[in-house]
Amino acid sequence: PTVSSDRISCSIAPIGRTELLEPGTSIYKAAHRLLLAASGGSNSNNANNDGISKIWDTVFTVTYRRRKPYDSEMTGGQPPWSVQFVEEHIGGTTLPKLQVIMCMQERAPLEWLRQWKLSGDPKRVAKTNNCNRVNAAYRAFCGEQQASKGAASTDRPAAPKRGSVIAPAPAERQQDLVKTFLEKEGFTDKVRAILQIIKVVHDMCTDSVEATQSNVQVPMPAVTEELMSEKLTNKLRQQISDPLFVTSQAVPDWCHDLVTNFAPAFPFDVRYQYFTSTAFGVDRAVASIQSAQDRSPERIRQRANARTREEDTTRSMGHLKQERVIVKRGEQILEWAMNVMRIHAKRKAILEVSFTGEEGHGTGVTNEFYSLVSDALQNKETGMWICDDSGGEILTKKNNSKKEVASSNIENLAAAQESVKYIVRDCGLFPAPLPANAPKREEILERYKFLGTFLAKAMLDNRLVSLPLSFPFFKLLCSYPLALSDLATIDPEKARHLAQLHEVAVCKQSADRIEDSDERNRELSRLPDVENYCLTMEYAPSSTIHGFASHELVPAGSNVAVTLDNVGEYVELMCRFMLDEGIKAQMDAVRAGISEVFPESQLKALTPTELQNILLGDAAVNWTQEELLENLEPRNGYDKNSATFQQFVNVLCDLEDRERKDFLRFATGVRVLPPGGLKNLDPKLTVVRKVCEPGSDPDTHFPSANTCFHFVKLPEYSSQDQMVSKLRGALSHGMGGFFFN
Numbered sequence: 001p002t003v004s005s006d007r008i009s010c011s012i013a014p015i016g017r018t019e020l021l022e023p024g025t026s027i028y029k030a031a032h033r034l035l036l037a038a039s040g041g042s043n044s045n046n047a048n049n050d051g052i053s054k055i056w057d058t059v060f061t062v063t064y065r066r067r068k069p070y071d072s073e074m075t076g077g078q079p080p081w082s083v084q085f086v087e088e089h090i091g092g093t094t095l096p097k098l099q100v101i102m103c104m105q106e107r108a109p110l111e112w113l114r115q116w117k118l119s120g121d122p123k124r125v126a127k128t129n130n131c132n133r134v135n136a137a138y139r140a141f142c143g144e145q146q147a148s149k150g151a152a153s154t155d156r157p158a159a160p161k162r163g164s165v166i167a168p169a170p171a172e173r174q175q176d177l178v179k180t181f182l183e184k185e186g187f188t189d190k191v192r193a194i195l196q197i198i199k200v201v202h203d204m205c206t207d208s209v210e211a212t213q214s215n216v217q218v219p220m221p222a223v224t225e226e227l228m229s230e231k232l233t234n235k236l237r238q239q240i241s242d243p244l245f246v247t248s249q250a251v252p253d254w255c256h257d258l259v260t261n262f263a264p265a266f267p268f269d270v271r272y273q274y275f276t277s278t279a280f281g282v283d284r285a286v287a288s289i290q291s292a293q294d295r296s297p298e299r300i301r302q303r304a305n306a307r308t309r310e311e312d313t314t315r316s317m318g319h320l321k322q323e324r325v326i327v328k329r330g331e332q333i334l335e336w337a338m339n340v341m342r343i344h345a346k347r348k349a350i351l352e353v354s355f356t357g358e359e360g361h362g363t364g365v366t367n368e369f370y371s372l373v374s375d376a377l378q379n380k381e382t383g384m385w386i387c388d389d390s391g392g393e394i395l396t397k398k399n400n401s402k403k404e405v406a407s408s409n410i411e412n413l414a415a416a417q418e419s420v421k422y423i424v425r426d427c428g429l430f431p432a433p434l435p436a437n438a439p440k441r442e443e444i445l446e447r448y449k450f451l452g453t454f455l456a457k458a459m460l461d462n463r464l465v466s467l468p469l470s471f472p473f474f475k476l477l478c479s480y481p482l483a484l485s486d487l488a489t490i491d492p493e494k495a496r497h498l499a500q501l502h503e504v505a506v507c508k509q510s511a512d513r514i515e516d517s518d519e520r521n522r523e524l525s526r527l528p529d530v531e532n533y534c535l536t537m538e539y540a541p542s543s544t545i546h547g548f549a550s551h552e553l554v555p556a557g558s559n560v561a562v563t564l565d566n567v568g569e570y571v572e573l574m575c576r577f578m579l580d581e582g583i584k585a586q587m588d589a590v591r592a593g594i595s596e597v598f599p600e601s602q603l604k605a606l607t608p609t610e611l612q613n614i615l616l617g618d619a620a621v622n623w624t625q626e627e628l629l630e631n632l633e634p635r636n637g638y639d640k641n642s643a644t645f646q647q648f649v650n651v652l653c654d655l656e657d658r659e660r661k662d663f664l665r666f667a668t669g670v671r672v673l674p675p676g677g678l679k680n681l682d683p684k685l686t687v688v689r690k691v692c693e694p695g696s697d698p699d700t701h702f703p704s705a706n707t708c709f710h711f712v713k714l715p716e717y718s719s720q721d722q723m724v725s726k727l728r729g730a731l732s733h734g735m736g737g738f739f740f741n
Contacts, residue, residue, distance in 0.1 A: 079103070079107070079138070079141065079142050080103065081095070081100075081103075082142075083138065083139050083142050086100060086135055086138050086139075087135055090131050090134065090135055090138075091131040097126050097129075097131055097134055098122055098123065098126045100134055100135075100138055101118060101122050101125050101126055101129075101134060102122050104118060104137065104138060104141055105118065105119070105122060107141075108141055112141075116137045116140070117129065118134075118137060227264045227265065228264070228265055228266060228267055229265045229266070232258065232265050232266065233265075233266050233267060233270055236255055236258070236259070236266060236270055236274065237270050237273075239251055239252060239255055240255070240270075240273055240274050240277050240278075243286075243289050246277045246278075246285045246289065247282055247285060247286055247289075249278075249282065251274075251277070251278055255274065255278075256278070259271055259274050259275075259604075259605045260601065260602075260604035260605050261604070263604070263605060263606070263607060268610055271605045271606065272605075272606070272610075272614075274605060275602055275605045275606065276288055278602065279598040279599060279602035280348070280460055280598055281348050281598070283320065283348045284320070284348060284460070287319070287320050320348070320349065320350050321348075321349040321350070322349060322350045322351075322352050323344065323347065323349040323350070323351060323352065324352040324353070324354060324361065325340050325344070325351070325352070325353055325354075326353075326354050326355070326356055327340065327353060327354075327355060327356070327369065328355065328356045329355050329356070329372070333372050333373060333376050334373065334376040334377065334379075334382075334447075337369070337373045337376070337450070337454070338446075338447075338450045340353070341450055341453045341454055341457060342450075342453075344457070345453045345456075345457070345593075345596035345597055346596060346597070348460075350461055351366070351457060351461055352365075352366050353365060353366045353369040355368075355369075360707075362707075362708035363669070363707070363708045364668065364669040364706065364707020364708040364709075364710075365669070365707065365708075366461075366463070366669070367463065367464070367668060367669025367670045367707060368665075368669045368707065370458060370463050370464070370465050370466075370669075370670065371465075371466050371665055371669060371670055371671060373454065373465075374465050374466045374467040375422070375466075377447075377451060377454075377467055378422050378423055378424075378429065378467060378468070379421050379422060379423075380421050380422065380423050380543075380545055381421060381545070382444070382447055383432070383440060383444050383545055383546055383547065384429075384431060384432065384444060384447055384448065384451075384586075385423050385429045385430065385431065385432055386425075386429075386430050386431070386432045386433075386490065386491055386542065386543075387423045387425070387432070387542065387543045387545065388493075388542040388543050389542070389543050389544060389545075424468075425468075425470075427470055427489045427490070427492065428468050428469055428470030428471065428473070428489070429467065429468055429469050429470055429473070430469075430470045430472060430473055430489075430490045430491075431448070431473070431583045431586040431587065432541065432543075432546055433539065433541075433551075433577055433578050433581075433582025433583055434546065434548075434582060434583075434585070434586070435548065435551040435582070436585075437548075438546065438547060438548050439547035439548065440547060441585075444586075445585060445586065445589045446589075448586045448587075448589035448590050448593070449589040449590070449592050449593040450593060451590055451593060452589065452590035452591060452592060452593020452594040452595075452596070452600075453593040453594070453596050453597060454593070455590075455593075455594065455615055456593065456594040456596070456597035456598060456600075457597055458615060459597075459614060459615065460597055460598065463670075464615070464616065464617045464670045464672050464674065465615055465616060465670075466616070466661075466665075466670055466671040466672050467616070468616070468619065469612075469615075469616065470489055470490065471486075471489060471608060471609075471612065472486040472489055472490055474608040474609075474611050474612045475608045476583075476587050477587075477590070477591075477594075477600075477603055477608070477611060478603055478604060478606060478607060478608050478611055479603070479604050480608055482579045482580075484575060484579075486579070487575060487578065487579065490578065490579075491542070491578065493542070494542070494574070494578070498571050498574055498575065501530070501562075501567050501570065501571050502568075502571045504527055504528060504530060504564070504567055505567045505568035505571060506568075507523070507527055508524070508527060508564055508565075508567070508568070509568070510523075511523035511524050511527070524564070527564060529564075530562055530563055530564050530567050531561060531562070531563055531564075533562070534561075535561070535562035535570065536557060536558050536559070536560060536561055536562060537552065537553045537554045537557030537558075537560040537562065537566075537570060537573070538550040538551060538552050538553060538557050538558055539551045539553060539574060539577050539578070539582070551577070551582075553570070553573040553574065553577060554573070613675040614675070616672060617670070617672035617673050617674050617675055618672060618673040618674065618675055618676070618677050619672055621657060621660040621661050621664060621671075621672065621673060622677075623652070623653070623660075623677070623678050624653070625649060625650070625653050627677070627678055627679070628649045628652055628653065628678070629649060630679070631678045631679050631681070631684060631685065632645075632649065632684075632685050632686070632687055633684050633685070633686045633687070634686075634687050634688075635686055635687070635688050636688040636689055637688065637689025637691075637716075638687055638688065638689050638714075644689075644714065644716050644717065644723075645687060647717070647720040647723055648687060648714060648723065650720060651720065651723055651724050651727060654724075659728070659731065662731045663727075663731060666705055666730065666731055667685060667705045667707065667710055667711075667712050668681070668685075668707055668710055669707040681710065683709055683710050684710065685710045685712065686709070686710060686711050686712070687711075687712050687714055688711055688712070688713055688714070689713075689714065689715075689716060690703070690704065690713040690714055690715045690716075692715055698715035698716050698717055698718070699715075699717055699718055699722050699726075701715045701726070702726050702729055702730045703715070703726060703727055703730050704730070
């Protein structure tokens with residue numbers, strides 16, 4: 001158990017030491033440290049491994065007690081009161097004699113207590129010793145503490161007196177000597193400086209690169225191997241591979257410090273293992289360890305050789321609990337989801353969702369729930385994301401095709417009205433800046449908190465979400481600062497406009513540094529007249545959906561015109577509002593929602609690209625004919641050479657990007673592929689022959705799917721054209737529910 005509020009007294013019999021544990025530590029940490037101290041503080045790997053393997057061979061006597069009023073925050077067994085204070089107040093209501101006796105019993109060695117006849121039951125000792133004797137013992141105890149401290153500070157330690165307080169253990173002395181040596185030589189600062197340089201170099205080398213024409217940023221690549229430390233990686237892997245360390249939550253603090261502050265020094269697989277072992281709680285850590293052991297070749301071979309269950313000596317600690325909830329499809333799916341997450345946020349059980357009036361349940365149905373909620377969060381009416389009110393070319397989610405808004409075409413106009421509710425931006429979704437007095441601000445912040453819980457729960461249960469969040473959003477989640485270059489991804493139109501004004505401000509500053517007045521005036525006259533833009537010191541949102549027309553960047557900003565003299569200040573205030581002040585409350589709400597599931601600070605162990613891949617998967621659904629033939633499994637009536645299977649592969653290759661995403665949702669429940677693409681889909685996508693009723697024509701049947709096992713049930717159509725027609729019909733009208741038929 002971890003100490004949270006009340007301190008405890010932990011006594012280990014073979015060592016004879018008693019100390020108070022600080023809040024936040026655990027019994028395992030204390031026992032391990034005391035065992036190392038008793039063994040002489042050897043830091044060799046063999047000694048450390050032997051110590052861990054033998055730690056449970058020793059009997060530890062642990063005594064709990066509540067924190068006493070006289071307990072101070074001083075460490076090292078130092079007395080909490082001065083000698084003069086004890087002489088004046090001992091025996092009174094301020095300082096009872098029993099408290100002084102208990103204080104010395106907790107801090108002094110047993111031999112010293114026996115010499116002063118202070119060992120045993122504190123109440124009995126208080127009856128047999130008067131205040132003068134207890135005061136004398138306390139004076140001697142404090143004097144020997146000072147003598148012991150003075151001897152430790154000299155170059156040659158003095159021999160301990162009879163009955164004196166025990167000096168620090170060998171491991172503690174060794175730690176002090178190492179710490180003193182590192183500080184004296186400056187190695188501590190040098191090591192952290194080297195790690196900081198590695199982090200800076202990594203950020204510079206892997207920072208997002210702007211495309212010169214499209215203003216689309218390329219995400220940061222993975223951490224380069226040249227910056228990784230093999231020794232630190234091996235040490236971290238050793239720590240998180242020990243089940244005792246993980247299940248007792250006794251992973252050393254240096255692991256969290258290095259992983260969260262210097263992620264480039266470790267490969268992704270080790271950092272992700274650390275993240276899942278420490279962030280998701282003991283239940284998930286035990287389940288992860290058990291799953292890894294079950295997948296080991298030795299365990300698989302052991303189960304295969306066991307002829308009966310009795311011969312199978314493998315032991316299981318049980319499976320994670322699953323909790324099923326029933327929600328209702330339709331316009332209220334977001335409200336249903338918010339209620340579900342409000343109840344299940346702090347629960348570690350696997351969340352399973354099914355829909356009212358539908359028979360299906362399982363992984364595929366739950367994936368469908370996450371997809372529907374992602375669509376609802378993408379709705380423009382939520383007021384959460386940057387968007388605009390312009391028409392033009394928009395994406396229709398209903399019939400999965402792109403259409404032009406034309407007033408003369410009633411069908412296209414109806415489709416546009418249906419699809420304009422959803423925000424579709426090439427650069428992804430990013431929080432819309434909101435002032436403190438924005439309408440419905442609290443309601444919007446509540447949605448952001450739900451978004452954090454929704455994303456965290458998806459990570460906890462290893463789900464993918466099809467919400468196209470922008471890359472700068474993940475930078476903020478991983479505590480990466482936003483740069484001015486990120487503005488081109490967040491709001492391309494405003495970024496282009498501010499870049500032009502920034503160039504004018506830079507030219508104005510250069511002209512002001514010219515000493516010759518005539519030449520300075522000539523340079524200033526060449527600059528464009530900023531006042532022609534009719535700008536004021538205000539931020540104007542690009543959509544009226546946010547409920548406010550403008551936000552003043554300075555007091556009375558609506559009356560302050562942007563001129564050549566203050567254009568630089570205008571650009572700075574706009575960038576600060578869009579990248580920091582205007583979105584701070586929203587991101588704080590997202591982090592609060594994440595913290596409902598696991599500590600959001602643990603996300604620092606991941607880079608923005610890694611977090612984006614974990615949550616969103618491979619958003620670009622691309623595959624080739626070779627990849628489909630390699631990763632699609634024909635079964636139950638089909639094989640690699642079947643004509644229907646070959647036609648199906650050709651049809652999948654000819655699908656448009658939007659149709660491919662809808663096919664994935666039809667077959668798996670989500671519109672995205674896992675990181676790595678089709679080959680990492682688990683279970684693999686399987687195509688089976690759909691058995692039709694006797695005498696019926698297969699061309700009259702539509703394909704169906706089992707999303708839990710990624711089964712596509714395909715009738716044996718007469719032609720490829722017939723297959724295309726029926727598949728598109730299923731994608732358009734066959735995703736309204738889960739039924740056994």
